[in-house]
Amino acid sequence: MCPRPCASCLPGRSLMRAVVVTEYGGPEVLTLRDVPEPEPGPGEVSLTVAFAGVNFTDVRNRVGDGLGVVPFIPGVEVAGTVRQVGPGVEGLRPGQQVAALTRGHGYAEVVTAAAGLTVPLPENLIGKPASGSMFVTMQLGLFLLRQVARVLPGETVLLHGAAGGVGTVIGQLARHFGLRPLYGTVSDLAKAQFARQNGFAQVYEYGRFDTAVLAATGGRGVDVVLDPVGGQIRARSFEVLAPFGRLVTYSNISREPEVVPDANWMRARCVGYAGFSGGQLPQRAPELIRPSLLEATELIGAGVIDTGVTSVFPLARAADAHRQFEQRTAVGKFILAVS
Numbered sequence: 001m002c003p004r005p006c007a008s009c010l011p012g013r014s015l016m017r018a019v020v021v022t023e024y025g026g027p028e029v030l031t032l033r034d035v036p037e038p039e040p041g042p043g044e045v046s047l048t049v050a051f052a053g054v055n056f057t058d059v060r061n062r063v064g065d066g067l068g069v070v071p072f073i074p075g076v077e078v079a080g081t082v083r084q085v086g087p088g089v090e091g092l093r094p095g096q097q098v099a100a101l102t103r104g105h106g107y108a109e110v111v112t113a114a115a116g117l118t119v120p121l122p123e124n125l126i127g128k129p130a131s132g133s134m135f136v137t138m139q140l141g142l143f144l145l146r147q148v149a150r151v152l153p154g155e156t157v158l159l160h161g162a163a164g165g166v167g168t169v170i171g172q173l174a175r176h177f178g179l180r181p182l183y184g185t186v187s188d189l190a191k192a193q194f195a196r197q198n199g200f201a202q203v204y205e206y207g208r209f210d211t212a213v214l215a216a217t218g219g220r221g222v223d224v225v226l227d228p229v230g231g232q233i234r235a236r237s238f239e240v241l242a243p244f245g246r247l248v249t250y251s252n253i254s255r256e257p258e259v260v261p262d263a264n265w266m267r268a269r270c271v272g273y274a275g276f277s278g279g280q281l282p283q284r285a286p287e288l289i290r291p292s293l294l295e296a297t298e299l300i301g302a303g304v305i306d307t308g309v310t311s312v313f314p315l316a317r318a319a320d321a322h323r324q325f326e327q328r329t330a331v332g333k334f335i336l337a338v339s
């Protein structure tokens with residue numbers, strides 16, 4: 001992508017507003033620019049974006065710790081209107097209201113998406129900011145609970161970062177699936193009430209979660225730990241796994257060095273270690289993705305799951321959204337209103 005496009009170097013191509021990361025760094029590197037509108041290739045559609053979800057993966061890409069290669073436009077989940085339909089696309093038409101999981105570039109007025117990862121919006125979600133937050137946290141929650149951790153009714157689960165976007169939907173999904181209420185952690189107990197409203201039974205600060213969880217489970221520990229934090233929190237989390245317990249990593253938000261026990265330790269303790277990456281799965285098993293997007297749309301459209309939108313920022317204030325996200329004061333989900 002040309003970082004400074006102009007009409008003379010792009011004859012015939014319309015320009016759109018987008019938030020561009022031209023160099024890795026803090027929120028200030030998110031810069032509103034005029035860039036060429038993308039056009040859909042075979043099997044793709046282009047969308048006029050109404051809402052784009054803000055996810056921690058966007059922050060990781062911005063700091064150079066993800067898959068984004070500068071210059072790039074961040075943003076992986078959007079809702080909007082189909083603008084153009086590429087060759088070979090069936091079942092989607094211009095003007096249709098949809099949500100999509102994209103390969104990035106969502107903080108923009110126009111984005112392209114694979115038709116297979118573009119889903120019609122239920123009537124009641126059209127024009128709602130929540131429509132821009134349907135896929136990243138929900139897809140993660142559905143896969144973590146069922147395919148990765150394989151949580152059974154009656155099992156106990158501890159999730160770190162309980163009041164964030166992921167915690168918000170996993171708490172509700174656990175309740176919906178009839179699982180036991182979760183244990184969660186937060187950096188400040190002011191966030192605990194928000195997490196409890198979304199399905200967490202007990203919420204602890206990081207400093208004492210291990211002793212609190214062992215006390216709450218009569219010394220047995222938990223069956224599952226869902227951990228995006230990593231580092232020392234992950235190391236301590238292995239110690240609270242019950243026999244046959246599973247620890248699932250889906251991020252290393254702390255950016256601390258990984259501290260993982262060796263296989264002998266895990267064998268002796270009869271515990272396991274698993275991982276999930278929504279960014280990598282589409283390359284390895286694309287057929288698994290669309291069903292999870294359809295299920296997420298159905299659950300959100302039916303009002304079973306609320307993705308917990310707490311702030312809506314204009315596109316031009318994407319940097320403020322990232323700043324608040326990283327300050328760890330916010331709860332729930334942030335959205336950019338684009339057009």
Ligand SMILES: NC(=O)c1ccc[n+]([C@@H]2O[C@H](COP(=O)([O-])OP(=O)(O)OC[C@H]3O[C@@H](n4cnc5c(N)ncnc54)[C@H](OP(=O)(O)O)[C@@H]3O)[C@@H](O)[C@H]2O)c1
Pocket residue numbers: 054055056057060136137140160161162163164165166167185186187188191228229250251252253254255276277278279325326328329330332333
């Ligand atoms: N693998 C996947 O496919 C996948 C998909 C979606 C998200 N994720 C990961 O899941 C995590 C949560 O994502 P999200 O979009 O829900 O973000 P979010 O809403 O900001 O939630 C992140 C939570 O992590 C906690 N946290 C712990 N240590 C932190 C740190 N050093 N810096 C900032 N926050 C920290 C924060 O709560 P406290 O301040 O209360 O600790 C915050 O509520 C992220 O790490 C993201 O990369 C992974």
